Amino acid sequence: MWKPDRKSNQPLYQQIADDLEQRISYGEFPPGSLLPSERKLADQLGVNRSTVVLAYAELRSLGIIESRSGSGTRVSRTKWGATPKHTPNWHRYAEGGNFLPNLPFLRRIRVALEQDPSIIDFASGELAGDLAPIDEINAIMNEKQNTSYWGYDNPQGYMPLRQALVSFLKEYRGIHTTESSILITSGSQQSLYLITQCLLSPGDAVAIEDPSYSYSLPMFQSAGLRLFRLPVDERGVQPEDIRSLFKKHKIKMMFINPNFQNPTGTLLAEERRKKLLDVASELGLPIVEDDPFSLTAYKGTPPSPLKSSDAIGSVLYIGSFSKIAASGLRVGWMVAPHSVVERLADARQQMDFGLSVVPQKVAATFLESPFFDPHMDRLRSTLLYKRDLIIEVIQKEMPDLVEYHIPDGGLHLWCKIVPEVNDTKLLDAAIQRGVIFVPGSVYGSDSSYVRLTFARARTEDIHTGISRFAEALRSTLEIEN
Amino acid sequence: MWKPDRKSNQPLYQQIADDLEQRISYGEFPPGSLLPSERKLADQLGVNRSTVVLAYAELRSLGIIESRSGSGTRVSRTKWGATPKHTPNWHRYAEGGNFLPNLPFLRRIRVALEQDPSIIDFASGELAGDLAPIDEINAIMNEKQNTSYWGYDNPQGYMPLRQALVSFLKEYRGIHTTESSILITSGSQQSLYLITQCLLSPGDAVAIEDPSYSYSLPMFQSAGLRLFRLPVDERGVQPEDIRSLFKKHKIKMMFINPNFQNPTGTLLAEERRKKLLDVASELGLPIVEDDPFSLTAYKGTPPSPLKSSDAIGSVLYIGSFSKIAASGLRVGWMVAPHSVVERLADARQQMDFGLSVVPQKVAATFLESPFFDPHMDRLRSTLLYKRDLIIEVIQKEMPDLVEYHIPDGGLHLWCKIVPEVNDTKLLDAAIQRGVIFVPGSVYGSDSSYVRLTFARARTEDIHTGISRFAEALRSTLEIEN
Numbered sequence: 002m003w004k005p006d007r008k009s010n011q012p013l014y015q016q017i018a019d020d021l022e023q024r025i026s027y028g029e030f031p032p033g034s035l036l037p038s039e040r041k042l043a044d045q046l047g048v049n050r051s052t053v054v055l056a057y058a059e060l061r062s063l064g065i066i067e068s069r070s071g072s073g074t075r076v077s078r079t080k081w082g083a084t085p086k087h088t089p090n091w092h093r094y095a096e097g098g099n100f101l102p103n104l105p106f107l108r109r110i111r112v113a114l115e116q117d118p119s120i121i122d123f124a125s126g127e128l129a130g131d132l133a134p135i136d137e138i139n140a141i142m143n144e145k146q147n148t149s150y151w152g153y154d155n156p157q158g159y160m161p162l163r164q165a166l167v168s169f170l171k172e173y174r175g176i177h178t179t180e181s182s183i184l185i186t187s188g189s190q191q192s193l194y195l196i197t198q199c200l201l202s203p204g205d206a207v208a209i210e211d212p213s214y215s216y217s218l219p220m221f222q223s224a225g226l227r228l229f230r231l232p233v234d235e236r237g238v239q240p241e242d243i244r245s246l247f248k249k250h251k252i253k254m255m256f257i258n259p260n261f262q263n264p265t266g267t268l269l270a271e272e273r274r275k276k277l278l279d280v281a282s283e284l285g286l287p288i289v290e291d292d293p294f295s296l297t298a299y300k301g302t303p304p305s306p307l308k309s310s311d312a313i314g315s316v317l318y319i320g321s322f323s324k325i326a327a328s329g330l331r332v333g334w335m336v337a338p339h340s341v342v343e344r345l346a347d348a349r350q351q352m353d354f355g356l357s358v359v360p361q362k363v364a365a366t367f368l369e370s371p372f373f374d375p376h377m378d379r380l381r382s383t384l385l386y387k388r389d390l391i392i393e394v395i396q397k398e399m400p401d402l403v404e405y406h407i408p409d410g411g412l413h414l415w416c417k418i419v420p421e422v423n424d425t426k427l428l429d430a431a432i433q434r435g436v437i438f439v440p441g442s443v444y445g446s447d448s449s450y451v452r453l454t455f456a457r458a459r460t461e462d463i464h465t466g467i468s469r470f471a472e473a474l475r476s477t478l479e480i481e482n
Numbered sequence: 483m484w485k486p487d488r489k490s491n492q493p494l495y496q497q498i499a500d501d502l503e504q505r506i507s508y509g510e511f512p513p514g515s516l517l518p519s520e521r522k523l524a525d526q527l528g529v530n531r532s533t534v535v536l537a538y539a540e541l542r543s544l545g546i547i548e549s550r551s552g553s554g555t556r557v558s559r560t561k562w563g564a565t566p567k568h569t570p571n572w573h574r575y576a577e578g579g580n581f582l583p584n585l586p587f588l589r590r591i592r593v594a595l596e597q598d599p600s601i602i603d604f605a606s607g608e609l610a611g612d613l614a615p616i617d618e619i620n621a622i623m624n625e626k627q628n629t630s631y632w633g634y635d636n637p638q639g640y641m642p643l644r645q646a647l648v649s650f651l652k653e654y655r656g657i658h659t660t661e662s663s664i665l666i667t668s669g670s671q672q673s674l675y676l677i678t679q680c681l682l683s684p685g686d687a688v689a690i691e692d693p694s695y696s697y698s699l700p701m702f703q704s705a706g707l708r709l710f711r712l713p714v715d716e717r718g719v720q721p722e723d724i725r726s727l728f729k730k731h732k733i734k735m736m737f738i739n740p741n742f743q744n745p746t747g748t749l750l751a752e753e754r755r756k757k758l759l760d761v762a763s764e765l766g767l768p769i770v771e772d773d774p775f776s777l778t779a780y781k782g783t784p785p786s787p788l789k790s791s792d793a794i795g796s797v798l799y800i801g802s803f804s805k806i807a808a809s810g811l812r813v814g815w816m817v818a819p820h821s822v823v824e825r826l827a828d829a830r831q832q833m834d835f836g837l838s839v840v841p842q843k844v845a846a847t848f849l850e851s852p853f854f855d856p857h858m859d860r861l862r863s864t865l866l867y868k869r870d871l872i873i874e875v876i877q878k879e880m881p882d883l884v885e886y887h888i889p890d891g892g893l894h895l896w897c898k899i900v901p902e903v904n905d906t907k908l909l910d911a912a913i914q915r916g917v918i919f920v921p922g923s924v925y926g927s928d929s930s931y932v933r934l935t936f937a938r939a940r941t942e943d944i945h946t947g948i949s950r951f952a953e954a955l956r957s958t959l960e961i962e963n
């Protein structure tokens with residue numbers, strides 16, 4: 002985002018007015034559109050509100066913008082010639098469509114991260130720079146490229162990557178599959194999107210965990226699905242709950258993240274897994290298994306996916322590089338029966354023509370390289386170190402204020418705030434102090450939970466981050482009482 | 483696709499039975515699902531039908547599959563244990579959802595290209611390997627990488643690419659814009675998808691050119707839009723047609739590809755451009771300008787986009803690397819008012835979390851590199867050479883059978899077949915002879931048109947390709963008469 006230059010001879014308000022005039026003339030803000038409020042723009046640019054007031058006054062005097070009390074400041078329509086011309090009402094278009102906007106908390110978090118890159122980030126569900134295989138990826142990209150063609154590829158995905166995944170899934174996840182059963186997607190996110198858009202119809206009922214990552218996705222509502230919740234206890238969901246939901250609501254599909262669930266970190270208990278597959282096969286119910294975290298298990302053998310025991314083909318399996326390598330690669334995959342893969346690949350040809358070949362090549366090379374195993378070992382032990390660190394600091398800074406189960410894998414610590422707290426206020430207080438997290442209500446929980454991601458922040462920032470959080474929490478509690 | 487090994491000691495039918503058994507046990511074909519017909523599988527594997535008959539008999543004798551007359555061959559359900567277990571009816575799920583399948587002709591073409599990579603390809607609308615900047619892209623990828631983080635990025639797109647595009651659009655397209663007004667997409671395809679899904683609502687009326695690429699996209703129907711057509715003559719669409727459509731049907735948006743239109747190659751005439759913008763601003767109607775081809779102009783200054791004369795902000799502008807560099811990169815962009823960009827970036831966070839950073843880095847580097855201008859010069863002169871070549875060969879092989887306008891840019895030659903011909907039969911005859919094209923009906927024309935893409939085939943194959951096409955055409959006409 003552009004910021005005024007404080008060292009320039011030109012006054013700040015004039016720089017801001019000039020920049021706005023240019024943006025308006027270039028079409029970023031078309032005639033009739035609403036400009037940010039004075040306060041908001043001042044925040045964004047890091048200037049006093051009075052500076053923005055002056056800048057707007059300047060533009061108003063030039064006839065470029067108009068302010069009317071109660072309806073904010075808009076780009077002038079009359080400026081643009083005497084004959085009546087009409088810019089499309091873009092604002093109304095932007096409000097149309099089938100797509101629900103993202104949750105306000107998530108938008109708030111995105112803006113805060115953009116505005117202050119130095120904030121300590123316990124919110125983004127991903128790996129820190131030092132956990133991702135940066136050097137390995139750079140080295141792979143630097144290998145001699147001998148690609149002879151960079152054309153449209155099969156929308157199902159780049160064949161060498163599908164082949165590499167067949168071996169990977171067999172060796173690391175106990176899943177036996179074929180190249181024709183794999184669809185490459187832009188992360189697990191796109192797998193979920195394709196399933197909700199192409200295999201389900203508006204009005205269909207689906208079951209999701211409560212709390213769960215899925216709950217943070219308006220995607221389900223955008224597809225017109227009716228959501229029913231399966232409570233997650235410390236051993237995961239209860240298979241019998243599914244049977245009763247099925248009877249009551251004709252559930253058409255169930256979504257589950259059985260290994261180190263986001264946000265709770267829970268591992269679905271062994272006997273519940275068996276039971277779950279039995280119930281699904283009894284009901285003919287498809288299970289979507291979202292499994293991005295299992296290989297992050299800090300110690301020992303990572304838990305097996307449901308898919309590896311799925312004898313009759315009830316499970317659509319989703320995996321991703323995001324949580325074990327680099328989320329910016331945008332490489333994920335789905336394992337599904339041929340008819341499903343064909344359908345989804347066909348639909349994708351209308352959406353985006355499939356994933357770019359470049360990251361698919363990088364991912365295929367990485368999976369088959371000698372870098373992979375050492376990277377995974379380092380990842381798991383560093384995550385363990387960071388988990389222990391965040392817990393140690395929490396015990397020091399606010400032992401009486403939060404409760405949690407200690408996770409054995411994944412990137413997050415799910416905390417219950419013991420005294421009741423308003424999570425909007427807590428988030429504000431935290432952002433003010435330079436730390437950010439995700440309120441539990443985003444995942445469908447009540448407001449006394451927070452998700453603290455310890456994988457993303459730099460190790461050396463974890464202590465400061467938790468101190469700031471503890472301070473924010475104390476001050477929020479004080480004001481409330 | 484797996485093929486049986488003719489040099490093996492194992493009989494072909496046995497190899498096929500073993501392969502199928504494995505695919506079935508891995509879940510590619512779940513219990514109850516339909517297997518390919520004997521004839522189709524024989525075609526795919528390049529064996530006699532009797533071989534497949536034997537393979538199926540073998541699997542039947544093992545109880546793995548069942549055939550019932552009239553309903554084809556299915557994977558057995560009973561094999562899978564005594565208790566009644568139910569695999570989800572994946573087939574029914576694959577038929578659900580909002581997404582219409584791609585057009586049968588386009589699926590047919592995709593399958594034919596996959597099955598016979600040596601076929602001469604006048605169908606794929608993209609550049610041949612020797613026209614794309616392969617060496618340049620490889621060289622860029624081999625430059626020292628010093629990326630320090632590969633995490634989730636802004637779903638609006640990688641900032642250095644948006645910055646590079648601001649300069650590119652100013653210098654090459656006469657479009658003045660800002661980084662905040664640019665959205666990076668997975669090719670123009672995803673721009674179109676986002677617009678139809680997020681800015682329009684089911685039931686909305688939109689205007690598209692006739693014929694047009696848009697017509698080949700079930701995307702419009704999947705979004706529930708009502709399509710109205712604007713006939714394209716040799717100078718493009720008639721702006722007055724829009725006014726009357728608007729009055730009759732309350733058109734909410736118009737889609738146009740004014741420069742070297744796909745499929746016709748037409749350039750919208752100068753006076754119609756001005757008129758079109760006037761009509762749009764009079765009606766407050768948004769225009770989506772899809773402009774992938776303008777920089778391919780074989781000679782002289784490429785035509786300007788509508789967007790460069792869009793004083794009041796009626797135009798959403800869409801561009802892409804696909805037709806000027808490499809379609810496999812999947813890098814496209816949209817220039818739009820801020821409120822629209824924000825909305826679409828937000829929606830994308832639910833669909834795919836934005837484009838992979840890797841191809842975006844490659845594209846940004848390429849645009850700003852000294853490779854770009856020489857590449858474009860070479861591209862334009864080679865396209866001119868190929869256009870002249872295909873016309874020369876057509877004049878030699880079938881001067882009396884086809885008519886066309888000579889395009890000054892783009893990748894395609896749009897031909898009218900003079901005697902009436904059935905395009906399904908013509909496509910079959912062509913595929914049999916090892917050449918492939920797109921029937922005009924895909925773009926909404928009547929069946930006497932074909933689109934011959936001369937950019938994709940290797941220069942040395944163009945002569946053979948046209949000879950084969952001429953042969954296919956003659957034989958189809960003969961049978962018909």
Ligand SMILES: Cc1ncc(COP(=O)(O)O)c(C=O)c1O
Nearest residue numbers: 126188189190214258263321323
């Ligand atoms: C359970 C779960 N599924 C899917 C995703 C989407 O990740 P990606 O699309 O990067 O693979 C996430 C990311 O947080 C997640 O936690």
Ligand SMILES: Cc1ncc(COP(=O)(O)O)c(C=O)c1O
Nearest residue numbers: 607669670671695739744802804
């Ligand atoms: C007019 C037009 N628009 C959009 C596209 C989609 O191309 P891409 O998504 O590769 O940019 C094409 C491809 O043929 C096209 O011809």
